Amino acid sequence: MLELNELQANAESGTAPAPRQAVLDMKEYHPPLGSRDGLRLDFNENTLQCSPRVLEALRNITAAELTRYPQREPLESLVAEHLQLDPAQVLLTNGVDEAIHVLCETYLDEADEILFSVPTYSMYEVYASGAGARLKMIDAGKDFAFPFEQMLEAITAKTKLIFIANPNSPTGSTASREQLIQIAKRAPHAAVLVDEAYFHFFGETVMDQVGRIPNLLVARTFSKAYGLAGLRLGVLAAHADSMHWLRRVISPYSVNSLALACLRPALNDEIYLRWYVDQVLAARTEFAEALDLLGVRYWSSKANFILVKIGAKHKEFVEAMRSSNVLVRDRSSDPGCGGCVRVTIGTREQMADAIPVLKQSLLEIGWTRDA
Numbered sequence: 001m002l003e004l005n006e007l008q009a010n011a012e013s014g015t016a017p018a019p020r021q022a023v024l025d026m027k028e029y030h031p032p033l034g035s036r037d038g039l040r041l042d043f044n045e046n047t048l049q050c051s052p053r054v055l056e057a058l059r060n061i062t063a064a065e066l067t068r069y070p071q072r073e074p075l076e077s078l079v080a081e082h083l084q085l086d087p088a089q090v091l092l093t094n095g096v097d098e099a100i101h102v103l104c105e106t107y108l109d110e111a112d113e114i115l116f117s118v119p120t121y122s123m124y125e126v127y128a129s130g131a132g133a134r135l136k137m138i139d140a141g142k143d144f145a146f147p148f149e150q151m152l153e154a155i156t157a158k159t160k161l162i163f164i165a166n167p168n169s170p171t172g173s174t175a176s177r178e179q180l181i182q183i184a185k186r187a188p189h190a191a192v193l194v195d196e197a198y199f200h201f202f203g204e205t206v207m208d209q210v211g212r213i214p215n216l217l218v219a220r221t222f223s224k225a226y227g228l229a230g231l232r233l234g235v236l237a238a239h240a241d242s243m244h245w246l247r248r249v250i251s252p253y254s255v256n257s258l259a260l261a262c263l264r265p266a267l268n269d270e271i272y273l274r275w276y277v278d279q280v281l282a283a284r285t286e287f288a289e290a291l292d293l294l295g296v297r298y299w300s301s302k303a304n305f306i307l308v309k310i311g312a313k314h315k316e317f318v319e320a321m322r323s324s325n326v327l328v329r330d331r332s333s334d335p336g337c338g339g340c341v342r343v344t345i346g347t348r349e350q351m352a353d354a355i356p357v358l359k360q361s362l363l364e365i366g367w368t369r370d371a
């Protein structure tokens, strides 16, 4: 601990005030966005556009709507109806990222434990480390299988949060409904988040268990299938008793008026959503077939992306793809993902364009099957 005069001397020499210890120790995360010109197969977004009805709603925003503070509650009722939940069980958030942050702020004290398998979505570690909690990270099984038994065994009296992305990123692997329910039941003292960001490309859910299992929470996003990553809109569903605490923590206006105005048209345009999801599912199969033909290893995925094993030249591969205007994401520093690159799946036409670029890039880097 520094003395007051030392602190004053630091301040005079221009040293910024120190943050709290957990922030000093916190894992840093800066998404490698850079220039995004080209075919965006790097961030698992919708690769085309949102529903035209959403664009129309944005064009019709009035000045009066912008002068008012946003009111999320009416839209929470709409989402509740859509999900067949009670309005008291639904919280709109500034993307699932805010839901993750709010959960960490609500449940984690410094000595508490948070449990998640790795590799998984980076923000779990970022926000949990910011709260100063103990991170218990369980390695995925063979071929990134969900480590169900190990997760169960890792639950202790100190476990306050469990995060499970289903489907998982960057692997596309899944946990079964029974496994998720068993984990929630084994840890009644912990909040268990099932992050269903990629739900639309998978189709299985535990949303129907919200409210029935008191400690189960489910997150969904408008960033993926709906094509609204830029608006920042997520949904957190939980038992009304948990919501009471989450509402205490969340910033009251974190979902802005533009996002709220787009919610109804986005939900209502089911035809557009179905069309986009069908495109991705067909393109996912076609892309996997192309990888099979080339002999490139990949992991079967239930999401809108496929994790591909390129090997030692993963960086060169990403660069070669980029120089042909196809952006993909190097995931080789994720646990267990050495040499891996994640490719978002777009529409059939986009992926048909991406396949020759992939072939050419493999040639350019001198890739061989046993690389």
Ligand code: PMP
Binding pocket: 043, 044, 094, 095, 096, 097, 098, 121, 165, 168, 169, 195, 197, 220, 221, 222, 223, 229, 233, 234
């Ligand atoms: N969860 C998972 C598993 C994700 O992959 C992502 C986005 N990459 C998110 C949550 C974040 O979603 P949002 O844009 O709604 O914050």
